Amino acid sequence: MAKHKTPMLDELEKGKWPSFVSDIKQEAENRGKTSVDLQTPKEACDDLLGLLELTYKDKVVHWKHGGIVGVFGYGGGVIGRYCDQPDQFPAIRDFHTMRVNQPSSKFYSTEFLRQLCDLWERRGSGLTNMHGSTGDIILLGTTTPQLEEVFWEMTHNLHQDLGGSGSNLRTPSDCIGMARCEYACYDTMALCYNLTMEYQDELHRPAFPYKFKFKFDGCPNGCVASIARADMSFIGTWRDDIRIDQEAVKAYVGGEFKPNAGAHSGRDWGAFDIQKEVIGLCPTQCMEWDGKKLKIDNKECTRCMHCINVMPRALRIGQDTGASILFGAKAPILEGAQMSTLTVPFMKIEEPYDEIKDLIEKVWDYWSEEGKNRERLGEMIQRVGFQKFLEVCELEPDPRMIQEPRSNPYIFWKEGDVPGGWDRDINEFRKKHQR
Amino acid sequence: MGIEDDKQLILDTLKSKKGKTKFYLKDFNSMFPDRKPRDVKKLVNSMVSEGLLEYWSSGSTTLIGLKGSGVQHEAEAKEE
Ligand code: SF4
Ligand code: SF4
Numbered sequence: 017m018a019k020h021k022t023p024m025l026d027e028l029e030k031g032k033w034p035s036f037v038s039d040i041k042q043e044a045e046n047r048g049k050t051s052v053d054l055q056t057p058k059e060a061c062d063d064l065l066g067l068l069e070l071t072y073k074d075k076v077v078h079w080k081h082g083g084i085v086g087v088f089g090y091g092g093g094v095i096g097r098y099c100d101q102p103d104q105f106p107a108i109r110d111f112h113t114m115r116v117n118q119p120s121s122k123f124y125s126t127e128f129l130r131q132l133c134d135l136w137e138r139r140g141s142g143l144t145n146m147h148g149s150t151g152d153i154i155l156l157g158t159t160t161p162q163l164e165e166v167f168w169e170m171t172h173n174l175h176q177d178l179g180g181s182g183s184n185l186r187t188p189s190d191c192i193g194m195a196r197c198e199y200a201c202y203d204t205m206a207l208c209y210n211l212t213m214e215y216q217d218e219l220h221r222p223a224f225p226y227k228f229k230f231k232f233d234g235c236p237n238g239c240v241a242s243i244a245r246a247d248m249s250f251i252g253t254w255r256d257d258i259r260i261d262q263e264a265v266k267a268y269v270g271g272e273f274k275p276n277a278g279a280h281s282g283r284d285w286g287a288f289d290i291q292k293e294v295i296g297l298c299p300t301q302c303m304e305w306d307g308k309k310l311k312i313d314n315k316e317c318t319r320c321m322h323c324i325n326v327m328p329r330a331l332r333i334g335q336d337t338g339a340s341i342l343f344g345a346k347a348p349i350l351e352g353a354q355m356s357t358l359t360v361p362f363m364k365i366e367e368p369y370d371e372i373k374d375l376i377e378k379v380w381d382y383w384s385e386e387g388k389n390r391e392r393l394g395e396m397i398q399r400v401g402f403q404k405f406l407e408v409c410e411l412e413p414d415p416r417m418i419q420e421p422r423s424n425p426y427i428f429w430k431e432g433d434v435p436g437g438w439d440r441d442i443n444e445f446r447k448k449h450q451r
Numbered sequence: 452m453g454i455e456d457d458k459q460l461i462l463d464t465l466k467s468k469k470g471k472t473k474f475y476l477k478d479f480n481s482m483f484p485d486r487k488p489r490d491v492k493k494l495v496n497s498m499v500s501e502g503l504l505e506y507w508s509s510g511s512t513t514l515i516g517l518k519g520s521g522v523q524h525e526a527e528a529k530e531e
Contacts, residue, residue, distance in 0.1 A: 081509055082507060082508055082509035082510065083507065083508070084508075085506045085507065085508040085513060086506065088500075089500055091496065091499065091506045091508075091513060092508070092513070095508070095510040096508065113510075181508060181510060181511075181513075182506070182508040182509075182510070182511065182512060182513030183475075183476060183512055183513040184513070217493075217496075221492075221496040221499075222476055222492070222496070222506065222513040222515070223476070223489075223492050224476070225475070225476070225477055226511075226512060227511060227512075380489075381487065381488070381489065384477075384480075384488035384489065384492070385480070385488055387477075388477075389475040389477055389512075390475075390512055
């Protein structure tokens with residue numbers, strides 16, 4: 017029998033999709049009958065349901081704002097949560113969230129997942145969120161005394177560390193990359209791991225005016241959507257030509273290979289039409305098919321990946337690979353949502369990644385000095401101007417940084433760049449230009 | 452100025468700000484105008500480890516204050 021009546025939450029179970037309410041009820045029931053020696057209140061999940069029902073009834077949040085942030089020596093990884101109705105819901109008087117650094121590309125063994133669940137059943141609420149939007153493993157709800165206990169077990173038995181929160185470097189996150197994907201233009205896992213280890217101090221202790229995120233996409237398909245979600249986005253790309261296997265192109269045209277590796281075979285779309293489905297959809301119109309041979313004008317190609325995604329057996333990424341680096345994406349908080357801006361069109365991504373670290377540190381130093389409190393990097397770039405940001409990065413303006421002529425007119429001449437400076441002889445000028 | 456003097460300057464400055472108990476990391480930079488923010492950050496974080504200062508976070512932003520001053524949700528939770 018449920019501890020609290022939850023008529024409004026029950027409504028949420030009625031749709032055809034899985035419901036988080038059912039999940040919490042299931043865990044509440046398990047905790048009621050388990051023989052595990054629980055270190056947190058048995059009724060945590062029941063009280064959580066009760067509090068949520070009250071929240072819907074009152075139409076106000078019943079969690080207090082903020083609080084404790086970490087375990088000893090850490091200034092991140094724990095989000096303090098205290099309920100403002102502790103007498104009614106004593107089992108969730110304190111119900112802190114822990115953020116755990118996910119392994120690169122989220123590779124787990126079932127053994128690890130079992131250990132993680134066992135740990136969290138015993139020392140937390142048993143409720144998790146796999147994964148939070150930054151990428152971390154999110155462990156929802158534990159008491160203050162359990163924080164250090166969980167941290168000890170996590171680091172000593174599971175060999176996993178807490179992730180970032182607050183004004184820290186947030187847990188870096190990467191696509192599956194070279195581990196399984198032939199499109200990867202650099203080793204996303206290696207770079208993600210390397211930078212995570214290099215910047216442990218920034219990850220665990222507040223270091224900046226606000227949060228800072230790195231994300232690593234191995235190619236422009238953008239499986240971790242770094243362009244929309246990271247202050248510094250790495251997107252794999254190549255400088256040379258798309259490799260074409262003309263025989264395989266013919267096999268696609270002849271219907272021997274399924275387009276998109278059969279991903280759209282749930283419905284009959286008719287015979288594959290290369291002209292309509294590939295050539296016609298190339299955003300830069302740089303492809304040509306004469307019935308025998310496929311041609312690509314590579315200098316016009318923007319590496320959008322469309323043709324490669326449709327015909328992966330015929331087309332492959334180039335061999336001179338690296339990444340484009342973009343800065344400044346963010347969700348709407350102060351300003352509206354913003355995508356990252358292309359800043360480094362191409363960089364080779366090679367160990368020990370010194371060139372990347374050099375760039376990161378230039379940006380951090382400037383932002384720490386010039387950024388306002390709670391101002392994301394992208395907002396600061398808007399405020400000081402992209403030109404200033406390029407100076408900070410010690411980069412020259414490049415036509416590839418703008419979308420099309422005159423749409424982003426943010427590169428201005430400086431006096432030193434102009435022969436003769438700003439001074440001019442007005443009489444000379446008037447000879448050619450009437451008033 | 453030695454590191455102990457730096458710490459004392461931080462403690463005195465925070466104590467002198469009446470009515471304000473939590474500060475952004477950047478507020479500490481202005482106490483040391485000719486230092487790099489990265490060095491100031493290290494100093495502040497080491498003072499937290501020593502128990503002189505403490506962090507407070509909303510989850511998205513981190514604030515820093517003198518240990519034990521201002522609203523303490525944990526203490527509040529116990530009092531109630
Ligand atoms: S982003 Fe590209 S390289 Fe990474 S997993 Fe997706 S398709 Fe593969
Ligand atoms: S990757 Fe995109 S832009 Fe380049 S040739 Fe293929 S479809 Fe065209």
